[in-house]
Amino acid sequence: MTKSYTGKKDGAPNPYIATGELIDAVNLALDLERPLLLEGEPGCGKTTLAANVAFELNTKYRPWLVRSSSKAQDGLYTYDAILRLHDVHLDQHGRKPDKRDPANPRDYRKFGPLGEAFEADQREVVLIDEIDKADLDFPNDLLAVLEKPRTFDIPYTGESITAKHPPLVIITSNKEKGDLPAPFLRRCVYYYLPFPESEEGLFRIVAAHFPQQPQESEVRKWIRRFLKLRSATTLRRKPGTSEMIDWFTALFRNGKAADDGPLPYPELLFKVREDWQRRNEFA
Amino acid sequence: MNSHDAAVRRLTSLFYTLRRRGFELGIGELLDAIRALELGWAHDEPGLKKLASLLFCHSPEEQYQLELLSMETARPRTGPAEGPGQPQAEAQPTPDPPVQPSPTAGTQGELTPIPVKTPPAPALPFGERPQTYWPITQRAMAYGWRRLRRPVADGPADVLDLDATVSRAVHDGFFLQPAYTRRVRNHARLTLLLDMNGSMAPFHSFCRDLAATATAEPTLEEVAVFYFHNLPEAFYLDRYLTRPAGPLLPAIEPDTSILVVSDAGAARGHHRSQRVRATNEFVTACRRHTPLMAWLNPLPRERWNGNSASAISQFVPMRQLDDEGFRHAVDLLRGYGK
Numbered sequence: 001m002t003k004s005y006t007g008k009k010d011g012a013p014n015p016y017i018a019t020g021e022l023i024d025a026v027n028l029a030l031d032l033e034r035p036l037l038l039e040g041e042p043g044c045g046k047t048t049l050a051a052n053v054a055f056e057l058n059t060k061y062r063p064w065l066v067r068s069s070s071k072a073q074d075g076l077y078t079y080d081a082i083l084r085l086h087d088v089h090l091d092q093h094g095r096k097p098d099k100r101d102p103a104n105p106r107d108y109r110k111f112g113p114l115g116e117a118f119e120a121d122q123r124e125v126v127l128i129d130e131i132d133k134a135d136l137d138f139p140n141d142l143l144a145v146l147e148k149p150r151t152f153d154i155p156y157t158g159e160s161i162t163a164k165h166p167p168l169v170i171i172t173s174n175k176e177k178g179d180l181p182a183p184f185l186r187r188c189v190y191y192y193l194p195f196p197e198s199e200e201g202l203f204r205i206v207a208a209h210f211p212q213q214p215q216e217s218e219v220r221k222w223i224r225r226f227l228k229l230r231s232a233t234t235l236r237r238k239p240g241t242s243e244m245i246d247w248f249t250a251l252f253r254n255g256k257a258a259d260d261g262p263l264p265y266p267e268l269l270f271k272v273r274e275d276w277q278r279r280n281e282f283a
Numbered sequence: 284m285n286s287h288d289a290a291v292r293r294l295t296s297l298f299y300t301l302r303r304r305g306f307e308l309g310i311g312e313l314l315d316a317i318r319a320l321e322l323g324w325a326h327d328e329p330g331l332k333k334l335a336s337l338l339f340c341h342s343p344e345e346q347y348q349l350e351l352l353s354m355e356t357a358r359p360r361t362g363p364a365e366g367p368g369q370p371q372a373e374a375q376p377t378p379d380p381p382v383q384p385s386p387t388a389g390t391q392g393e394l395t396p397i398p399v400k401t402p403p404a405p406a407l408p409f410g411e412r413p414q415t416y417w418p419i420t421q422r423a424m425a426y427g428w429r430r431l432r433r434p435v436a437d438g439p440a441d442v443l444d445l446d447a448t449v450s451r452a453v454h455d456g457f458f459l460q461p462a463y464t465r466r467v468r469n470h471a472r473l474t475l476l477l478d479m480n481g482s483m484a485p486f487h488s489f490c491r492d493l494a495a496t497a498t499a500e501p502t503l504e505e506v507a508v509f510y511f512h513n514l515p516e517a518f519y520l521d522r523y524l525t526r527p528a529g530p531l532l533p534a535i536e537p538d539t540s541i542l543v544v545s546d547a548g549a550a551r552g553h554h555r556s557q558r559v560r561a562t563n564e565f566v567t568a569c570r571r572h573t574p575l576m577a578w579l580n581p582l583p584r585e586r587w588n589g590n591s592a593s594a595i596s597q598f599v600p601m602r603q604l605d606d607e608g609f610r611h612a613v614d615l616l617r618g619y620g621k
Contacts, residue, residue: 021333025337028319028324028337031322032315032322034315039342039343081445082443085448085449085452088458089452089457136429182422185307186308186311186341187311188341189338190341190342191337192342192346
């Protein structure tokens with residue numbers, strides 16, 4: 001086995017508390033060289049995991065934020081034909097474009113996050129964030145590069161790129177547009193990231209993010225109120241871990257003492273109008 | 284038998300069981316799971332379960348099914364013969380789905396409920412096996428809707444047309460600006476007409492799935508669902524047929540596909556000319572607005588003979604409701620086939 005992930009390395013810029021199961025899932029994906037598909041509630045740490053894994057494996061982290069107009073090819077390379085045409089034109093008028101040579105098509109192709117990771121000399125971590133935002137065919141177009149032979153061609157330059165070290169690909173999805181295609185799912189290691197519903201789990205997260213926190217009992221009181229809010233059945237949208245961290249940042253910055261009054265900083269917890277209007281009921 | 288072989292057998296048996304339950308798994312998943320074992324994955328029962336959950340399941344629902352399955356198999360089969368800590372890895376080489384304990388087994392020691400035995404299923408013709416509880420799964424529906432596309436290039440003009448750009452530059456002798464084409468968008472609209480109550484009652488949950496998957500499909504430009512009872516004359520907005528819908532036809536455009544789901548009288552097996560006539564009138568009226576129309580009949584084709592369904596299938600393309608029929612129906616809704 002190569003380097004494996006333990007989730008225990010200190011000093012990460014973004015601390016991350018990974019459960020044993022999640023660590024197993026990451027290591028399985030590393031060993032089998034399969035992409036890891038993470039699903040779960042928004043704001044429960046799907047995206048931040050990738051950076052933490054990269055930090056621990058001491059390798060580069062390459063995020064690829066998918067948009068509705070993203071194409072699978074964007075992650076591999078982009079080719080700026082217009083710029084080349086423009087440079088040719090400049091050339092004809094006696095002006096040389098600096099750093100680029102229109103005769104060399106390679107000056108006009110740029111690798112995307114996956115392409116960069118394929119070219120790298122070590123195993124890197126690529127995050128394909130919110131894959132469900134893109135077109136339906138997007139995941140299927142990625143199949144050939146996510147598993148063997150992990151190769152793609154660039155017709156403009158005649159290059160054929162093969163991964164030197166298969167990158168660890170972490171994919172997040174919110175199922176915004178329904179299920180991902182079955183052939184794609186088949187090839188992924190799947191993990192559903194649950195929200196850490198226990199007081200202990202949340203306390204560890206808060207403690208990791210705020211090392212100079214005030215009294216533990218204070219923090220626990222706030223966590224209990226947060227959990228109570230999440231368990232309210234009438235709440236339309238439950239706040240996730242990222243909202244909780246924002247909320248605690250606000251609490252600690254202003255030195256708010258735990259009390260039983262209305263929830264402070266409701267702006268950070270309620271993101272739906274219906275919840276907002278009834279925010280005092282959840283206190 | 285060493286622990287590795289036992290673990291591999293256990294995984295294989297689990298793999299086949301899950302496949303039989305409709306999980307979409309290929310042999311690659313099994314080989315990878317075995318490779319994980321060779322790379323040092325835990326060989327005990329919880330370890331195997333975790334491995335199966337990571338590699339064989341792709342949604343929380345599937346993980347839950349696996350959980351149920353392992354609870355079923357964890358029930359003691361036959362009391363003796365197994366050491367205390369040993370996982371029950373005595374899966375047979377030809378794995379069977381976890382069957383209920385046979386009447387002779389599992390009744391030692393404590394009292395257990397008397398196993399209920401269902402009557403033997405009728406023999407199926409070779410090659411046919413019951414796959415799921417539904418004639419067609421939700422996933423198959425979602426896939427079907429995805430194929431319902433009427434692409435029209437009328438989006439924002441932001442797709443670079445390289446050939447046009449180069450040829451324009453060549454033609455003009457200088458490069459002024461790139462040429463763009465419009466982005467392609469899906470203009471498929473769908474109107475679902477669902478027959479409710481009466482003979483359609485057994486298929487209500489299917490109709491609900493159909494409506495839910497269609498409305499959830501983001502590629503469709505517009506989805507409208509209407510309900511009716513027996514005759515497609517009066518339509519309602521809810522499936523309890525309480526809120527009448529206005530006239531249907533004005534909203535039907537040439538891009539709209541109409542899918543009717545009804546047994547067309549095949550369940551009761553009568554021929555009622557009133558039903559045929561009324562349906563014919565409705566279909567003719569729809570055809571003036573759109574040629575894209577199909578009919579799904581939840582009863583198999585053999586049951587249409589000699590009743591209203593066979594008469595109606597003469598003037599509307601009717602398909603029976605299974606994977607293939609649904610695919611055909613979607614093709615018809617796209618304007619292919621007849």
